[in-house]
Amino acid sequence: MPDIRPTVGSSALVLNATYEPLCVVSVRRATILVLTAKAECVSDGDGILHSVHQNLPVPSVVRLTRYVKVPYRTHVGLSRRAIFARDGGRCAYCRGSAETIDHVFPRSRGGLHAWENVVAACAKCNHSKGDKTPAELGWRLHAIPAAPRGVAWRVLGHRTPDPRWADWLDLPAAPADAAAA
Numbered sequence: 001m002p003d004i005r006p007t008v009g010s011s012a013l014v015l016n017a018t019y020e021p022l023c024v025v026s027v028r029r030a031t032i033l034v035l036t037a038k039a040e041c042v043s044d045g046d047g048i049l050h051s052v053h054q055n056l057p058v059p060s061v062v063r064l065t066r067y068v069k070v071p072y073r074t075h076v077g078l079s080r081r082a083i084f085a086r087d088g089g090r091c092a093y094c095r096g097s098a099e100t101i102d103h104v105f106p107r108s109r110g111g112l113h114a115w116e117n118v119v120a121a122c123a124k125c126n127h128s129k130g131d132k133t134p135a136e137l138g139w140r141l142h143a144i145p146a147a148p149r150g151v152a153w154r155v156l157g158h159r160t161p162d163p164r165w166a167d168w169l170d171l172p173a174a175p176a177d178a179a180a181a
Contacts, residue, residue, distance in 0.1 A: 012059045013155075013165045015042065017067040021155045021168050030059040039064050043164055060164045076153045078113070084120050086148050092119035092141050093134070099123045104145065106131040115147035 012030035014022045025033075031049060033039035034056070045060035076082065083101050091098045098120035105111035108131045119141065121129075134141060151169055161169060 010045070010058070011162070012045065013061045013162070013168060014039070015061060015063040015168060016070075017064050019063060019168065021151055021165075022064075022068070022070060023155060027058055030062045031056065033062055033064070034059055037065065045162075045164070060162060061168060076115075076148050078115055078118065082148070083118055086115075086145075087120035087143075090120065090142075091122040091125050092143065092145070093121060093125040093129070093139050095142055096122045096125075100126050102126045102129060104141065105133055109133075116145050119145050 010027040011024050012027050014025055014030065014033070016022050027045065030039070034041050039062040041057065041059045041061075042063045043059070043061035044057035047058045049056045049058055080101055084098060087098060089098050090096070092102070092104075100121055100123055101118055102121035102125070103111045103113065104117050104119060107113065111117050129137060129139070155169065
């Protein structure tokens with residue numbers, strides 16, 4: 001068994017036998033899937049895993065050798081981190097740096113804790129808004145809040161995708177300048 005000590009936070013994308021994205025697992029788990037012949041490495045990551053008898057490239061994307069039927073969740077879970085990811089870390093009111101979340105229609109007045117009612121906000125806007133609606137203050141939202149959609153959100157959630165996964169998640173590839181930086 002190789003000594004599997006990848007960098008902290010390393011992960012690999014798992015594809016079904018049909019190349020459909022399933023989930024993200026640790027590099028350790030992906031390597032075990034490859035070693036037990038339950039998956040094959042489709043794309044290599046950074047580095048080599050060494051054992052006494054073999055060297056194995058660190059997997060970035062693995063494909064299961066057998067098809068697995070998986071019931072998908074129809075919604076993405078609502079969390080603080082996911083709200084920040086959806087809103088790009090920007091305040092929905094002033095576009096400044098977001099530090100907190102805010103309910104557009106306040107919960108104290110019957111507002112729901114749902115994707116369509118929660119936005120990222122800076123502390124100043126959140127404090128100024130209090131338990132009022134944006135319309136009562138004459139404010140407007142820069143974007144209408146909605147639940148995220150797509151394969152990438154279903155598989156990744158709030159995680160930042162590895163650029164090498166773009167082909168399987170329908171993500172735009174990273175610019176060459178960003179990869180060199």
